[in-house]
Amino acid sequence: MYAPPRFLNCKFFVWVSILLIGFPFILLWNQSSLENLSVQYARPHPRLIPQFVAHGDSKCLPEVSPELIEEATTKRATCRKYSPFATGRARIATVTAHFGKSKEYYQKAFWTHLLHALVHGTEVRVMCDPIVDDLWNKPAFILNLLMREMLKPAKERLEWIQWVDRDTIILDQCRPISSFLPPEKARFGSWWRRDDEQLQTPANTTHMLVTKDWNGLNNGIFLLRVNSWAIELFTAILAFRHYNPGVDLPFTEQSAMEHVLQTDQFRDGARFVPQHWFNGYEEGGAQKFEEREDVEGLDERHVRRGDYLVHFAGRGKRGDLLNEWSEMLNKSDNVWEKDRVQRDVSGEVEAFWRDLGYGT
DSSP, X not given: OOOOOOXXXXXXXHHHHHHHHHHHHHHHHTGGGGGGGSOOOXXXXXXOOOSEEEESXXXXXXXXXXXHHHHHHHHHHHHHHHSSOOOOOOOEEEEEEOOSSOOHHHHHHHHHHHHHHHHHTOEEXXXXXXXXXXXXHHHHHHHHHHHHHHTSOTTTSOSEEEEEOTTEEESOXXXXXXXXXXXXXXXXXXXXXXXXXXXXXXXOOOOXXXXXXXXXXXXXXXXXXXXXXXXXXXXXXXXXXXXXXXXXXXXXXXXXXXXXXXXXXXXXXXXXXXXXXXXXXXXXXXXXXXXXXXXXXXXXXXXXXXXXXXXXXXXSSHHHHHHHHHHHHHXXXXXXXXXXXXXXXXXXXXXXHHHTTOOO
């Protein structure tokens, strides 16, 4: 049976009016009660990004010991005090591969990269298990990493990666990776030009820094911008042997990279920089490096105190060399603190980019 709606009576409206008029006066009378109107809750913590990440089931990433953290803290302090470098704000990761049977001398070399990352606040990504065959794991892992990063928001993804082969050792813990990168904002024109006369700053088309030795391209160490250009490059490298089966690749994926970088699509995006910037070779042994008083007789590619990194490419008895150099560095002082630097490429790097239209 239908029932007509009940209408509110006059008493209801009287009480509502009293509450609406009286509520502000109640709050003014007891102002402290305002605090009780808000709900107390903790602010969300920013998402933590692990600094060191191992990819794969095997445990190839050494534990970060308290001793390593303490040494990094000490190194950071001396670098800030004595070296000329300021760590850049670019989001950078060192990327490498350490799969197969674990060898102590490779772990010692890897330790120098972990220390460097702790000193400068960069990240490390290491491949612990293979995903394809032989040396082709290198471009496969890099491509996988690039795709993962590009799925992230731009403000969270890596900006650059530094690939290093496992037979490399950091010599100068003070020099940041960012010191080699092209300036992101170039300065053009002069202050007396009118606005309509100002030269336009060209887009920074440098996406890769790589070096050559007597065999041609050497990709044991290179710097790569994280973007779609890099994804296309490493897709082409990984596919090269399948689409060009008749092309001789004496250095496998390295030779494939050299061929791909010579194509019109990628030629202008890569910069071949002097080898000694970050891919120097040793000459004379670790003790000679430590005690050498002058650089007479050394080629440009040979490392000396103040250089960033040494690479033992193609060397026999590599384990002995890595042990020898690791032990020497453990006993050595900061060359900037002791004023024993024999080469500082900072001016050379600045001039290189300035000649290309970047920097001051």
